[in-house]
Amino acid sequence: MNIDKENFIDYTKKVWQPYYEETLSEDDAIEINENMTAVMNLLIKWNKAEKQK
Numbered sequence: 001m002n003i004d005k006e007n008f009i010d011y012t013k014k015v016w017q018p019y020y021e022e023t024l025s026e027d028d029a030i031e032i033n034e035n036m037t038a039v040m041n042l043l044i045k046w047n048k049a050e051k052q053k
Contacts, residue, residue: 008033
């Protein structure tokens with residue numbers, strides 16, 4: 001799947017909008033993507049640490 005940045009932001013807003021009362025802005029969508037990336041990176045780190053035990 002090949003999505004450009006603008007379409008990815010629009011997709012993020014579409015997916016997450018039902019969870020917010022206020023209309024999500026482009027900045028909101030960017031922040032959501034950054035936060036979700038951070039969460040996934042943390043889960044990967046924890047998973048690798050568990051496997052090394």
